[in-house]
Amino acid sequence: MYRLRFIKPFLKAYKWHYLFGLFWLLLVNIMQLIIPRILGSVSDGLAEGILDSSGLLRYVGIILAFALVIVISRFMWRIYIIGTSRRLEYFLRNRLVEHLQKLSPEYFNHHKTGDLMAHATNDINAIRMAFGPGIIMITDALVISIITIFLMINQVGWQLTLIALIPLPFLATGAGFFGKVIHKRFKNVQEAFSNLTDKVQENLSGIRVVKAFVQEQAEIKKFNEASQHHVNMNMRLIVIWGALFPLIQVIATLSMVLILFFGGRAVISGRISIGDFVAFNSYLGLMIWPMMAIGWVINVIQRGTASLDRVNEILSEKPDITDAKDAVELDIQGEIEFKNLTFEYVKGIPVLKNINLKIEKGKTLAIIGRTGSGKTTLVNLLLRMANPPKGTLFIDGVDINKIKLRSLRENIGYVPQDNFLFSTTIEENIAFGLKDYTFEQVEEVAKIAQVYDNIMDFPDKFGTILGERGVTLSGGQKQRVSIARAIIKEPAILILDDSLSAVDTHTEEEILKGLKKIMASRTSIIISHRVSTVKEADEIIVMDDGEIVERGTHEELVAQGGLYYQLHIKQLLEEKVNMA
Template identity: 55%
Template sequence: MGSFYRLRSFLRDNRLTYSLGIAALLAVNIGQLFIPRLLGIMTDKISEEGLQHRDFLPYLGILVGLSLLIAAFRYLWRIFVMGNARRLEYSLRRMLFGHLQDLSPEFFTSHKTGDLMAHATNDIRAVRMALGNGIVMTVDAVFLTTAILIMMVRTISWKLTLMALLPLPLMLAVVVGFGRVIHTRFKAVQEAFAALTDRTQENFAGIRVVKGFAQEEAELTRFAEVNEQNVAMNMRLVRIWGLFWPLVSYLAGLSFTIVLGYGGMMVINGAISLGDFVAFNSYLGMLTWPILAIGWVMNIIQRGRASMDRINSILDEVPAVQDEPALAELKRLSGEITIKDLTFTYPGAPSPALEGINLQIAPGETVGILGRTGSGKTTLLNLLLRLYNPPYGTITLDGHDIRRIPLELLRTSIGYVPQDNFLFSTSIKENVDFAATDASLDDVVKFTELAEVYRDIKDFPSQFDTMVGERGVTLSGGQKQRIAIARALIKDPQVLILDDSLSAVDTETEEAILQNLKGVFDGRTVILVSHRISTLQGADRIVVLDQGRIVQMGTHDELVQQPGLYQEIYQRQLLEKEIESVG
């Protein structure tokens, strides 16, 4: 199986329909073998005896009946073989998408979206062609070539057959040699297409930035570079492909030339009849297709192998974060979090993002985290969500190492509002209930009211059925943040994490949201991350991070009295507020 080893189970499960399809294809090929022989018999009767109108009708009936049977069986092999190929395409795309869902965030930071899209489209289509058209052509190439040669040798002349096959070894050498080159060049074509897809996707995603900086011409130039590279790689493939077909056709033409000369002499000398000569030429014409099919098969299989190799490179990736052996037997989490001597470095980073973190959070406690940009706040949250693996024994929940807690339980127990408030291109209601809680509209309304976004939604013509566009493009930053808050709350999580999730709303709305959330916070472990002290001052405790270390910890009243980063930020924000009020 080589590159296609991952498809063994699919082929095994569908071996019956593949077998039926191949049987129908063989029936078509067998039917086609009778037609030249029938034409030869008719030719001999015409040349020797003359064929009356009434004698012609049975032969015509046989030809029509045979053609109908061939058409029926041709339909069947297309349904079975090509239908299987389509199901294979579906299964492989599902397998790839499912695997991508399991991979860790660090994988997506090192792989471009456009390249992954090319895997899911172009590469899978090439695999489908290899195991659809490729199988058909392989059967044709093997069975028809063998059967036609037997018919030519046994029913007409082995000498004429041998002469006709003189160009065959050279033709096979051309097919095999070109197939290897085609494999390499097609792989380069797929990679160039992936780069083109990635550049296009990136431009469309950032179109507002492009227009805001008047960089349309610059982007067009950047696009032209990858577009030209894509054309260049395709032209390399087209040049070898364009040379391949005329060469194979020329070698096939040599066979006809040999048959025309040598076979014509055999007819004149009476070694074979005119009908045999007609049948032989028909068989030789039929033989051209399976010989050419070898070329097609080599091309399609090589393309499929190149694409399957690219897909395998993704499927071979092992998720950095996954359920590990000896999982704790838990049904729910109460929200007790213990962080002990946590030091964490991102893969490939020269220095730790967090160093020597020690923190104890009791169930139901609200903890605020403050720090400058790059101080490690989001990194700490990523570790709590286990988007990255912390060192063993450094983070425990309810006394269990976080790496021993089932991922599904961990992440369903945490309501998370990230900095990047990503919304999906569907309705507001479906975005709010993204966790698939099957919430009623009344529940959705309740949580959007808590997030202070309900009145905004009511102003939309379609209200909760409003489509938000890709990444929530039709909404303001504040509206997206508040919908993301409602999305986290509707899960009814035991641990709630808000990562700078009020940065895009004004202070008045922020105060209203925090007031609404007081009742939600009761009985839950809450972690609030913010640059604004006004967001954090009601927390039970506030942790101050700087350069990956905890530099201060205490209540708001305690920290404003202590010299340090918290007091510095507090005084600066107080001054900014006073200046704003004067303005």
């Protein structure tokens, strides 16, 4: 029952739906079981010559009435059981996606998107099958076989019933064995499929890299291999399914043959009537379906439980970045302080070492440094995309771990290095997550970010829909839309992580000029590789291998003649060469 812990609330809320559905299902079963008895009586009546036309018509009327009730009942159980299983699918998928949203970026570094997509599709589908068709099959199989056996004994005695049922234990063990193999092979198919999804997803997201490195053929080959593996795994599953059904058929036929022989002899010797024989045969016919269902239902339930285990595993994953119990809502002013901050993603490998830094409210800090020196990690901690150690990072004097995540992130305007844009309109991308905004605001921030004119050149202007990852925009345009998205929030803290790298120095200057007004009243952090981007900042820090190695204003750092100075000279030379 522990397995059901996450879907318990749903099952509780919908128990009456299931019970109501089961009621109709049982009604169908009972009706189906009575019909053979009626057929038996008709046969006897006909054989004994005591049935006239009006009597026959009465029986026809009864069977028709039964058929009508069966039609209505089937409709009802389908609505109530299959319908409820579809609601379960909806409930579980929403719960899963909601939970995934709460997990930290680190979780997604360690779990493939393709796998997670497979959980959200295949696994949830398998759970739905278990809680819809699976429940129907089990009920059918149990109710029909138990009542049928009882009726068979009642009709022709236990000896003949026993003979008819001899093949059944073989069927049960055979189905059990096949169920196990099917489950294993199905798992392999699932894994192969997840691998396939992953490949497609990576290939489409990375299409530019694939093309630029002329790797189309190599990628197609890799995909074909994965695809072939998926087919092979499916073939192995088909083989076992293919063997299962004939086996069930053989066993069912064996029962029929036994009954034909022994039942026929009983009729000849007069121990049972022809009517009994007909009814008994119909009962046996009714038993075949549940028998066949056994093999199928074992598979469905096994798949369902395996899928439920996988989904449970994700749902049990505790989000590691959450609000502390005593977290406070903070109207952030923008003072930031790092105190002796040392941070490591992997134990024993510090990426930031002993960082001491204070940024006064409204000031601008620029960070420059080699790639991998820890610049992005610094802002990741500020956004709490990772947890900084206690007592090392403060905003307005409050330990960042004690600030409610929502109030922290709502007060930070962040332009990430990877400018992800959604496949929606430019306007919606800029106003992302804002409930109240005016179109004028969108236009204004687009102007500040120097992307307004570009947008107005598109036929649909702000209504232009962007492709996946904003493919209709150039790298620089994407960066500027991202900047507009960050500043429309009017955040207390603005962070630009290498956000001007794809624009030329002239546009950069224009953007910085536009941002100056915005930044005057906000605390800003600008990360860049370019001296031209950072030189106006109130303080510049130079990072190297997780440490602050130089700090000061542009003039001070140039005067120091260190790393910053060398970078400055190198970039000045580059500019001159470019202009020449």
